[in-house]
Amino acid sequence: MRDDYPRSLEILEIEKEAKDLFTVFVKNTLDGFVPGQFVMVWIPSVDEKPFGVSYLEKDRIGITFEVKGKFTKKLAGMKKADIIGIRGPYGIGFPDPDSSTIVIGGGCGVSSLAPLMEKVKKSNSIIGARSKDMLLFRNRFKDAHFTTDDGTFGKKGFVTEILEEKLSALDKVSQVFCCGPEIMMSRVIEICKKYRKKCFISMERYMKCGFGVCGQCMCGDKVVCNEGPVFESKDVEGNPEFNHFARIKSGKKVPVSDYVRWRSCE
Amino acid sequence: MRDDYPRSLEILEIEKEAKDLFTVFVKNTLDGFVPGQFVMVWIPSVDEKPFGVSYLEKDRIGITFEVKGKFTKKLAGMKKADIIGIRGPYGIGFPDPDSSTIVIGGGCGVSSLAPLMEKVKKSNSIIGARSKDMLLFRNRFKDAHFTTDDGTFGKKGFVTEILEEKLSALDKVSQVFCCGPEIMMSRVIEICKKYRKKCFISMERYMKCGFGVCGQCMCGDKVVCNEGPVFESKDVEGNPEFNHFARIKSGKKVPVSDYVRWRSCE
């Protein structure tokens, strides 16, 4: 029989990464975690949400999050030795990266890719954000390519532009791993298609169970928490909901932009 | 977590062993069974009772019983392919016998000793019964010593007389294993004490759970189903209830003779 309840853990540390971006560190209790998998993070009496893992160390894990709504505000305000609950890991992560894998992350999406970025050739990581002060892991991955929408750090523009440059210049790229806003991921899929590269993306939906029971995270015919969150691009191509619709807490299907707005206030 | 429910098994065979004595054979589902341990045998819609194992084969086990009351009458009347339930094995069995172990059984008590008799020197088995037609395993253990109370087969008298003869004649006896009426076992204990031999006896009490929960099988400070049914004699010496009192179904403590009479009608 299975046990799936929040394992209560003391916060080891909370670090500020960038503007409104924090990392919370707790003991590593994740058996056989594969980057791209996720965990459910519980703040007692507050709420529970899915997150990727941004630091995967032997003894501890880090979860990097942007302060948006009630939950992340609470989390950012917690202190060392406070208790949070972790359950998981859940879902299917990325395949093993090789030296010719490109890893491309936008915004908070970078966080669940970071453990993979540590494994690939430095210059094969592409990290983007709206602005310099929101850019993640600038110091952690010094040799990565950085972009900002406003040009305040790295190259001005979208991460996808660097991807296209690289794919058109390099022959040896085996596959592309990607996590970020769906509009970005959908662009990445297009680019990969053009260059005939395998592409894996990581989807995000509001979750309740995280283990394939409630149906809350459905995206077309895919159960994101269970059959994903990482999908090979061919498995989401033609999915009528990917980059278009997502479900809010009631289960109501709304345009992704409405969903993101709703999620940010939750 | 544990599972302890009757495993329903088809009866493979029922064989008559002697007058009113039958053996029922079912598939062997007993992991790591040690002779002296017991099982609970369930006849659906009838009752469930503890029994020793008289045939311990790789694929099947045999349970030998005397037709006394409702339960054993039902059991003797069942046919091949009928269903009975088995749970267990329970309790603590005999230690490993060696070539100089004497195994001594009286009446039905022989049944739970039979698998041990197969392991010891032939002439080290002593089997007794009230009369020839009630003697168990006359053909199975041809070289054993047999006694009958009435002299109709083997030596006339009690099994204990042969034991005493053997112990006074032989030096090399390491230990004595014994199962039978408590009056007999208590006599065996005395004899072993006199000859300074280790002695293990197997106690019988009315049982409900068989696994140390209900307390029904208490004999003094011993939980027979769980700490026994096999005890080293020193662990029952001084027990005020051994060979004196036992509990009937209500939990009422009565003299052993009343208990045996009650049990025979159950």
Added chain:
Amino acid sequence: MITIKSDFLGMKLSNPLILASGIMGISVGSMKKIADNGAGAVTIKSISKEERLGHNNPTMFSFGDVFMNAVGYSNPGMIEAKKEFSDIDRIGVPVIGSVIGTKADDFVAVIEELGDIRFDAIEIPLSCPHTPGFGVLAGQGTPEAAYRITKAVRKATRLPIIIKLSANAPDLTIVAKAAEKAGADAINMGNTHGPGMRIDIDSGKPILDFKVGGISGPAITPVTVRCVYDIYESIKIPIIGTGGITTGRDAIEMMMAGALGLGVGTGIYYRGFDVFKKIANEIKDWMEKKGHLSLKEIIGVAHEG
């Protein structure tokens, strides 16, 4: 030839296993997945008149044989549901519409709004143990309420009506009889049990945000079997046994107790989406071993002799 085909309320089911409401019943896509994994029929997640957010997370967790949830009937409301379930034919197996309400009128309103959707039956849960305003917490499980709501619903639809009861009812058989008398075509026995609570000892807080939640999973099988057994002797309409069915063995027990249909929800958690195929095969294998040819030979046999 062994068959596990089942005739239930006029639905021709390839097997008696029915996806229970609230588990993966959120969309046509999710229910098609379950149908493709072998369910004989599926039930949608319960729909109320208005949109409901439900309780906050955590809404679900498990400890061994116990699965707990306090989803709190989150659903997009009947207007959205009408869109969501417009093309249920695509699912490929019969679909049961689950409808909830706080008053009898609400049930009727939802049934009417969803009238164009081609459901094969309507299920009315009177039995959720953890949602204020609904089910047990709203007293819908009494014989009187069951009678009143069933009566109202009966007038609102010609589809077969399944009334879903709670194992908690002290007067269970009376409730079942009241529903039968008011025109129910079947009883679903039943919803989650409890409610229960688990407390995280390090924070000192109940794990579920709503503090208490309904219990499902293998731990509740014995109580469900007993409830099915009890009501089987007092009503004539067929029973769906729901609660804890995880293996073929559980399914067979439930049928022997008297269930004609078999609800499976949390079984998905323990054995995956294909729990339906797995259980169906386990039933067939056992029937083969025993020489049974159809489910008729099994249903209710625990009551014999």
Added chain:
Amino acid sequence: MITIKSDFLGMKLSNPLILASGIMGISVGSMKKIADNGAGAVTIKSISKEERLGHNNPTMFSFGDVFMNAVGYSNPGMIEAKKEFSDIDRIGVPVIGSVIGTKADDFVAVIEELGDIRFDAIEIPLSCPHTPGFGVLAGQGTPEAAYRITKAVRKATRLPIIIKLSANAPDLTIVAKAAEKAGADAINMGNTHGPGMRIDIDSGKPILDFKVGGISGPAITPVTVRCVYDIYESIKIPIIGTGGITTGRDAIEMMMAGALGLGVGTGIYYRGFDVFKKIANEIKDWMEKKGHLSLKEIIGVAHEG
């Protein structure tokens, strides 16, 4: 220094763990074994006026986290019990006398007959789910019956009275309040749950000879915790939480929900006679880790904030 000493109804307990009635409580010898294995107090198996054979075997079995029994209150009756328990001092920890009856008068008769036995408290179960004439099956779990029986018992003894309730009661807090009002000194929450039934599919027969039985073991912990939590807020007298406690974690949860005493029965099945020592150590280890010094810091904390 960390202590898990507990003051319960005037009994000075080395720890709050109390052997639940019906498990190993058959004799002084069996209870002494449990005391030697670390129980803070022990409860005798329930005694009725007349000798009772109880139900036929099988009376007990388990499936995973579920333990089921239908012993049916077998006991030698009050006259024999008087002999059986004459030297309870030998046990070495406080002993609670459990008394059952079908009518209020029966309880009184047994209490009077056992008057000379040096029990530290009397427990009155109104809650067995599988014995005709007693507990739930005799309607003893209603607020009225609880009041009436408690009142009668109150007059018959000066010992502290513990009323043992059933989690099944739909109006649980009202029953608890009725018992409190009638003079109960504590509530034991509670008895086995259900009842449930399991059917052997090969024979088609219920496994328990009485067909149905009460459920105990880890599977019922969540419901017990919820019940303790609920009644803690509505009564002032202390609570023994009984049902499913198997680990230190369960014990701590139960205390956080509001229990002052902790009943342990089936835990013996899962972890052995020394389950008492094990749980006590687990509580202490956790307190040490958390920096708690006494149980006062734990009891009821789940109700804060």
